[in-house]
Amino acid sequence: MLDVLRAAAESDEGLAAWLKELADAGEPRAAAVLPEGEELTEVLFDLAVPHEDVNEIVALRAHVLGHDDTRWLLQRCVDALVRDLGEPGAQPRMPVLPEELGELGSCFYVFVFLAALPYVRAYHRRRGIPEGVARRTLADLGRHMAVHRRGHGGRGVPVPSWNALHFRGELYQLGRLQFQRARLGARMGEAVARAGLDLGPGDLCLSVHIPDFHGPLSPEACDRSVALAREFFPRHFPQERYEVAVCHSWLLDPQLKRYLPAEANIVRFQDRFRHATTYGDEEPDDTVPIGFVFGDRDLPVAGLPRRTRLERAVGDHLRAGGHWYGGHGWFRL
Numbered sequence: 001m002l003d004v005l006r007a008a009a010e011s012d013e014g015l016a017a018w019l020k021e022l023a024d025a026g027e028p029r030a031a032a033v034l035p036e037g038e039e040l041t042e043v044l045f046d047l048a049v050p051h052e053d054v055n056e057i058v059a060l061r062a063h064v065l066g067h068d069d070t071r072w073l074l075q076r077c078v079d080a081l082v083r084d085l086g087e088p089g090a091q092p093r094m095p096v097l098p099e100e101l102g103e104l105g106s107c108f109y110v111f112v113f114l115a116a117l118p119y120v121r122a123y124h125r126r127r128g129i130p131e132g133v134a135r136r137t138l139a140d141l142g143r144h145m146a147v148h149r150r151g152h153g154g155r156g157v158p159v160p161s162w163n164a165l166h167f168r169g170e171l172y173q174l175g176r177l178q179f180q181r182a183r184l185g186a187r188m189g190e191a192v193a194r195a196g197l198d199l200g201p202g203d204l205c206l207s208v209h210i211p212d213f214h215g216p217l218s219p220e221a222c223d224r225s226v227a228l229a230r231e232f233f234p235r236h237f238p239q240e241r242y243e244v245a246v247c248h249s250w251l252l253d254p255q256l257k258r259y260l261p262a263e264a265n266i267v268r269f270q271d272r273f274r275h276a277t278t279y280g281d282e283e284p285d286d287t288v289p290i291g292f293v294f295g296d297r298d299l300p301v302a303g304l305p306r307r308t309r310l311e312r313a314v315g316d317h318l319r320a321g322g323h324w325y326g327g328h329g330w331f332r333l
Contacts (some may be wrong), residue, residue, distance in 0.1 A: 002069040008098040018093045028079035032115040048142025053155040057110055064111050077112045082119040086169040088181040094160040106156025113141055116167045123169045127236045137166050137173040143213055150295040174232055175225035178209040188246050191276035204240055208247040217265040244330050250289045252327025259313035273329025284323030289314045
């Protein structure tokens with residue numbers, strides 16, 4: 001495995017930097033122990049890993065533990081993941097591994113998260129996180145494996161650095177929405193400060209995320225989630241002050257209002273936020289909405305389906321020569 005990674009790192013600076021960070025970190029302080037037997041299958045079910053993936057994940061366990069290089073990588077990834085556990089913004093690198101590794105590469109981070117599970121569960125207990133919230137938060141791993149299957153037709157974790165937030169105690173599922181303990185960036189911090197709040201770049205905020213496969217993004221569901229967040233974070237993180245919620249998403253692109261009616265859930269979600277930037281002040285990223293709406297970022301624009309109002313909006317806009325942009329907004333908690 002390490003031979004493949006080193007070969008890929010010769011042309012991938014990010015992968016090379018990650019391997020160097022792991023090698024330079026010294027001896028790991030955190031143990032990397034994987035559940036086995038029936039305990040392993042039960043844990044996989046707890047994490048909502050798709051049933052059709054369970055047998056293969058169980059079989060891969062022996063491969064991960066049976067080779068010196070995979071054990072070395074597992075141990076150091078777990079150590080990097082749980083170091084500074086719970087500290088907002090201290091997330092380690094977790095790059096997507098080369099395709100040459102096959103399912104060992106696409107599923108490797110499942111084992112990293114399995115080995116990190118005891119650490120994040122202990123963190124949740126120390127913070128008094130309700131069991132239901134903890135369970136639903138960590139089950140996002142299985143949801144993302146379902147997203148991977150929809151887009152790639154196989155098993156794996158599409159964006160391991162995203163699921164690292166859950167297993168570091170930085171992100172929580174509260175109803176329809178997810179809330180990440182984060183810090184204001186330069187642009188968002190300046191926008192909040194201009195509005196008269198005593199906040200700026202580097203100050204704490206809650207970053208709002210909209211998971212797929214969670215039902216309609218209705219105003220009622222969003223209201224409930226925000227109400228839960230207003231109660232949850234002061235109770236479980238009393239030393240931290242969260243005054244604003246922010247969102248960075250293509251769903252905040254104001255062009256969507258050209259295609260969707262005012263009562264549409266996405267439009268009403270947009271209306272919660274004060275935009276922090278001038279529209280179109282950054283590079284377009286058309287692949288992001290294609291990936292979220294149709295499941296595969298690489299689908300050709302000409303053949304995108306038109307089954308729903310949102311599918312028609314995304315595809316028709318691109319076919320007309322337009323582009324989609326990430327939106328950035330905030331509201332006061």
